[in-house]
Amino acid sequence: MTVTFHFNHNSLTLQEHITALASDKQFSLAISLTKLAVPIWENYVIGNELVYRDTVVGLIHKVDKSLLTKTITAVEEYLRSKKSKQLLFNLRTQYDDPIVALQDMDWDLPGEVQKTFYSVFNLLEACLGETETILGELTIYVSINQAIDALETSKTLTFEEIRVLLYDS
Secondary structure, three states, X not given: OOOEEEEOXXXXXXXXXXXXOOHHHHHHHHHHHXXXXXXXXXXXXXXXXXXXXOOOOOOEEEOOOOHHHHHHHHHHHHHHXXXXXXXXHHHHHHHHHHHHHHHOOOOOOOHHHHHHHHHHHHHHHHHOOOOEOOOOOEHHHHHHHHHHHHHXXXXXXXXXXXXXXXXXX
16 A cells, blocks of 8 residues: 655655654654554454464464564663663564464464554564565555554544644654
């Protein structure tokens, strides 16, 4: 999803707008949007187990229901203190198998739930220093874009409400 927002009579894409922001503003916006998207995840996990079977070796895996909240909290704490990234690296390992399972289609999530999961994962990746994706996009922009997509698809926020959040960034 690429959205064009209008800023001061100029047309900027979402990516151009995010790229123009200072790094701390990018992270602040990503954290705000992922926090707004986390209830999409939480509502899903209420009635669904976060379990999938790895088709390569047949093992059953379970994902921690609180992983996204723990990740956002850890990112916020790290950005405030700039202390050790060890907790972030520990959380990162909890994403390894689920990300592969999503890519291999071993784990099927509704679109907005999957976008929320990926959004928080990409926030973590950006905080760990992964500035660009393999497609050459800013990782923090991808996190923001995925959160917006999840929020809009789930009808959690309207396009206009999202636009206001972006203007305030």
